Amino acid sequence: xxxxxxxxxxxxxxxxxxxxxxxxxxxxxxxxxxxxxxxxxxxxxxxxxxxxxxxxxxx
Amino acid sequence: xxxxxxxxxxxxxxxxxxxxxxxxxxxxxxxxxxxxxxxxxxxxxxxxxxxxxxxxxxxxxxxxxxxxxxxxxxxxxxxxxxxxxxxxxxxxxxxxxxxxxxxxxxxxxxxxxxxxxxxxxxxxxxxxxxxxxxxxxxxxxxxxxxxxxxxxxxxxxxxxxxxxxxxxxxxxxxxxxxxxxxxxxxxxxxx
Numbered sequence: 286x287x288x289x290x291x292x293x294x295x296x297x298x299x300x301x302x303x304x305x306x307x308x309x310x311x312x313x314x315x316x317x318x319x320x321x322x323x324x325x326x327x328x329x330x331x332x333x334x335x336x337x338x339x340x341x342x343x344x
Numbered sequence: 345x346x347x348x349x350x351x352x353x354x355x356x357x358x359x360x361x362x363x364x365x366x367x368x369x370x371x372x373x374x375x376x377x378x379x380x381x382x383x384x385x386x387x388x389x390x391x392x393x394x395x396x397x398x399x400x401x402x403x404x405x406x407x408x409x410x411x412x413x414x415x416x417x418x419x420x421x422x423x424x425x426x427x428x429x430x431x432x433x434x435x436x437x438x439x440x441x442x443x444x445x446x447x448x449x450x451x452x453x454x455x456x457x458x459x460x461x462x463x464x465x466x467x468x469x470x471x472x473x474x475x476x477x478x479x480x481x482x483x484x485x486x487x488x489x490x491x492x493x494x495x496x497x498x499x500x501x502x503x504x505x506x507x508x509x510x511x512x513x514x515x516x517x518x519x520x521x522x523x524x525x526x527x528x529x530x531x532x533x534x535x
Contacts, residue, residue: 288448290440297517301498301509321453328524331460336492340364341470 287311292322296329350391350400355384358404365405368477369412369489370419379411386411409494413504416490420505425483440521454524457532469531476526480519487512488519 287295292315295308304312316323362383366376386407387394394403443451463469477485487505490496496504498512505512 288444289450290444290448293440293521294517297520298513301513301516321450324454324456325524328454328457328528329520331457332520332523332527333492335460335464335473336489337495338464339368339470339473339493340361341464341467 287315289315289319289322292316292319293325296322296326300329300333350387350394352384352388354400355387355404358401359384361401362404362408364474365493366408366412368474369486369493370415371478371482371485372419375415375419379408379415382411383408412494416486416504419486425486425505425507425511439518443521443525454528457528460532463531472527472531473523476523476530479526480522484515484519484522487515488523491516 292312295304295312298304299312316326359380362380363376366379367373370376370379383404387404394400398406445451477489480488487501487507490501490504491498498509498516501507502509502512
């Protein structure tokens with residue numbers, strides 16, 4: 286079972302490279318069981334989406 | 345809007361936007377100002393090339409990205425990125441020890457953020473994001489902004505900065521962890 290710490294690293298790397306099959310399965314299993322890491326994943330996705338819109342509509 | 349109607353006044357309307365974009369990437373007000381100045385000048389010289397297929401803002405942002413990459417090349421020639429473990433004041437393994445228990449669980453489990461979509465419409469959220477970005481170590485921020493603001497891929501970033509993909513991923517991970525923590529504390533966690 287992956288630890289939350291390992292999951293946080295894999296979720297960041299998932300934005301950079303294709304994860305291996307064992308990595309993907311380990312991640313899915315962990316996320317099913319762990320609300321904290323599921324929240325973390327949504328937050329990373331939000332940060333990515335936010336930067337794409339930077340600096341908002343402040344023009 | 346077509347090319348014929350683009351004059352200095354139309355371009356000036358976008359200066360503040362372009363300056364914020366350049367500043368969060370370069371973290372150097374003078375160089376950011378230079379990049380924006382060059383962008384507006386290049387836009388005026390090449391306005392016939394504006395096809396009207398994108399908005400003027402998008403077109404200008406595209407030009408600015410090229411100018412920013414020129415500036416980043418200059419910066420990285422003058423101050424190459426130090427990828428040794430102690431660079432940026434953080435050791436390789438000890439980065440986020442405070443966030444995790446020794447067994448790898450979160451010290452504090454991440455709580456869901458309330459209404460993130462609304463944050464994107466709030467001017468003060470963008471200021472909070474800028475403050476969190478400013479708090480990142482310089483090279484960490486540079487790599488992160490090249491990736492997320494400019495939309496470059498890891499390969500392009502490695503080539504420009506002469507670092508390995510692994511170094512790049514470490515810096516991106518640090519940036520994401522720190523920004524998440526900072527936004528959690530300073531924006532989403534505020535009550």
